[in-house]
Amino acid sequence: MRIGFEIHVQLRTESKLFCTCSTRYWEAGPNTHVCPVCLGLPGAKPLPVNEEAVKKALMVALALGMEVKDEVVFLRKHYFYPDLPSGYQRTSTPIAVNGRLGKVRIREIHIEEDPGRYELRSGLVDFNRSGVTLVEIVTEPDMESIEEAEEFLETLHQLLTYLDIVLNPSVVFRVDANISLEGGERVEVKNINSIEGVKRALKYEVLRQKRLLAMGKKVERETRHWDEARGVTVSLRTKETEEDYRYMPDPDIPPLKVTGEMVEEVRRSLPELPWERERRYVETFSIDPSTAHALIKEKELADFFEEHVQEISPKFWADFLSDRLRGELNYRGIRFSDVKDKKDGIFLVARAWHDGRITKEVAVELLRDLLDGKVEDVERAIQEAAAGVDEEKVVEEVLRDLPEVVEDYRKGKKNALNRLVGEVMKRTRGRANARRVKEILLRRLGG
Ligand SMILES: [Zn+2]
Known part of the structure; x- marks a missing residue:
């Protein structure tokens, strides 16, 4: 099995690629962020390429370790569809080539304009999106399983964030x-909007193609559409070639010169990349590599780690986030960004556990209640939990109720102490602090 991708990312710029219209297409009513250029009206004169868009595309190129081209030409790619009134989409020659992300080779990246949005059912078109900059990332078909493909997309998603x-x-x-x-x-499946969607589409295609081959039929070269609602792929067209698009240089757009200075400026502006951050965590905080790897998966989670790392043991904090918190998030099928309004509470719970004010069991219970929206005032819940157990009293009861275990202890049976601690924990349903219970027991039993 060989899998490759063409990935389109909308770049965040103030204005569109060849005009001054706002890019925030989803925030306004349909067809309000438009002008003659991005509507593709005849005779409209586009502006030179948006420099901010070029810089952002170069950031992608450099982060993927690619060779940047010094001249980029914009081409017209012709096709007919209601989302494209001009009849062609402007797309560049590769801005960079030969990169890599993990084991997957990146063949090239381009810049292009996003078309409008056409609703097949209603027949309505919204051109707010038309002319927004896309960077297209083309991989080699280097992924050999659906798992590898998913992992690649997760890593790319992380890098883009x-x-x-x-x-x-x-x-x-x-x-x-x-x-x-x-x-x-080779079969191409177009326009899938999520990693989960890609997984489902690939699974469907593997089954469909295997079945055809098993029946002795041919799997033809074709382009298919992913129908998210029905969970199937549907044939769009067969035997499409590059010539069908009649690519030709756009006479309105002068070739773009990418200078060495420009590349260096972008290189200096690159933020810390995920794998660099992972290494820093291991080196600076002595966190083990697998924990650091889990921690940096979501940038906002890693940022949260750094926000409090001076106030708590880094190792404890890293384990809490990468193991406890991520476990609870995975269980609920959500990301940290979905609960970041609760992050103050999450830190309070971790610190109370770290400081021994509450037990691990209480901390986990509080964390779950917090994520499920069952706790409003976390500090109060912690205080109640911390004050709720009279450990001295429970120890006294246990010593009274289990004289034979006390006797065993006095005879020198080491295990007896653990049985007493265990009994206290059982009676307090895990709310007592085991270390403190042990101290109380030792004091009561005379050392
Ligand atoms: Zn415009």
């Missing part, structure tokens, strides 16, 4: 996936 260049956080990228099985032709 760290670069902080994505226009609309609710649609980080749109993916065209190509897949070929042994003995079959």
Whole structure:
């Protein structure tokens, strides 16, 4: 099995690629962020390429370790669809080539204009999105399983978040996936909007193609559409070639010169990349590599770690976030960004556990209640939990109720102390602090 991707990312710029219209297409009524240029009206004269867009695309290129081209030409790619009134989409020659992300080679990246949005059912078109800058990332077909493909997309998603260049956080990228099985032709599935969608589309395609091959039929080279609602792919067209698009240089757009100074300026402006941050955590805070790796997966979680790392043991804090918190988030199928309004409470719970004010069991219970919206005032809940157990009293009861264990202890049976501690923990349903219970017991039993 061979899988490759073409990934489209909307770049965050103030204005569109060739005009001054706002890029925030989703915030306004349909067809309000438009002008003759991005509507593709005849005779409209586009502005030179948006420099901010070029810089953001270069950030992607450098983060992927690519060779930047010094001249980029804009081409017209012709096709007919209601979202494209001019009849062509402006797309650049590669701005950079030969990169890598993990084991996957990146063939090239381009800049292009996003078309408008056409609603197939209603027949309505909204051109607010038309002319927004896309960077297209083209990989080699280097992924050999759906798991590898998913891991690649997760890593790319993470990288794009760290670069902080994505226009609309609710649609980080749109993916065209190509897949070929042994003995079959390459099939491309267009326009999938999420990693989960890619996974489902690929699974569907593997089954469909395997079935065809098993019946002795051919898997033809074709382009298919992913129907998210029905969970199937549907044939769009077969035997499409590059010539069909009749690419030609756009006479309105002068070639873009990318100078060495420009590349260096962008290189200096690059933020810390995920793998650099991971290494820093291991070196600076002595966190083990797997914990650091889990911690940096979501940038906002890593930022939260750094916000409090001076107030708590870094190792404890890292474990709490990467293990406890992420476990609870995964269980609920959400990300840290979905609960970041609760982050003050999350830190209070971690610190109370760290300081021994509450037990691990109480901390976990509080964390769950907090995430599920069952606790309003976290500090009060911590105080109540901390004050709720009279450890002295429970120890006294246990000593009274289990004289034979006390006797065993006095005879020198080491295990007896653990049994007493265990009994106190059981009676307090885990709310007591085991270390303190042990201290109380030792004091009462005379050392
Ligand atoms: Zn415009």
